Amino acid sequence: MAQTERTPKRAATEARILDAALDVFSAHGFRGATLDGIAYAAGMSKPNVLYYFATKEEMHVALLDGLMETWLDPLEALDPAGEPIEELRAYIRRKLAMARSHPRESRLFANEIVQGAPRIAPLLSGRLRMLVEEKATVIGGWIADGRLSPVDPVHLLFAIWATTQHYSDFDVQVRAVLGKDDDARFDAASATLETLFLDGLRPRD
């Protein structure tokens, strides 16, 4: 055990490699990413990268596994005891903040899913599905209590994911349409999404 122990230096090097790998995988997809590119981004030689992660695939799996929980945190935090509209507002804000602060992670997952999720299908029908079912039940309860307009809770979650992640996954398109230097796009997005989702969901009368 002493031999396989992870020293601080080893952990630091692994982190440096994974950060470089996140850069490259998120920008080019699994197949489009090259070990040359990752090694260059990490500032080391290709064989040295492979000393830490035996294969390209292993590196990719390490990234996806390590980031999945981070990715689900905002939904996890949806509080069944909270006020429905305010909980959804906070959730939308957390998701949009994630799109802004973690665009590479978002694109990593987007690349993977658009191409049929060959490497994370189990996570989607496992951990993700369970969490969605749990939170959909919460939202369904709010609707049953008349505290929210009747909508399909799961499709509501899809809509929140889609609209918020759009600002990371489709960033180049957003910039092309708005003009490259629109630094206010996240604020404008936030205001628009709150109008759409919250005014649409607040019970009428």
Added chain:
Amino acid sequence: MAQTERTPKRAATEARILDAALDVFSAHGFRGATLDGIAYAAGMSKPNVLYYFATKEEMHVALLDGLMETWLDPLEALDPAGEPIEELRAYIRRKLAMARSHPRESRLFANEIVQGAPRIAPLLSGRLRMLVEEKATVIGGWIADGRLSPVDPVHLLFAIWATTQHYSDFDVQVRAVLGKDDDARFDAASATLETLFLDGLRPRD
């Protein structure tokens, strides 16, 4: 001129190749697609494919160019003279119908844009941006007339794109969460999106 004329047979073969290429590019991205895979899907040899399209890139460009207009049609059809809520309802339905009938086309663009749009950036800041500006002006006019709640028209369009294309681009995730055999997902999506967008946008009082 007679020599480079495109015979019906040539056109048919090109169409067969492009259909195969759409299959493969949309499923694996540009880099992930191989000529072997495209040739196999088209039922011909690899050199024969290259007889019609000199390079892999040329094939990709032919696809993107040919599909862009189709892709923009639903927005093009937004009628300035129509009733705002009904126009938006019809637009959302057209986009959702496109996601259902043309998932490969949607994923082709998604792959391209997520990876930074290296091959279609000009289209995004050209044709797409112009159309968006034109239609955003229409929507802005409706808002100025008090016929629609005040939202940023461009971000409203982003939200409609994101939510509808989600059902083609992230189809495997949608299926994983809903259960593989949920054939009603497009109907449920339609109902949910109409509640969100239209109730959210109908002026109150």
Added chain:
DNA sequence: GTCTATAAAGAGATAGAC
């Protein structure tokens, strides 16, 4: 127009010195 064979480059992974 279509094919088989092959050249040439790219990219994942290994050998072995330091």
Added chain:
DNA sequence: GTCTATCTCTTTATAGAC
């Protein structure tokens, strides 16, 4: 732990027969 050199397989593209 890190590197240079190299092996091997994949993949794009070409040559040339039919």
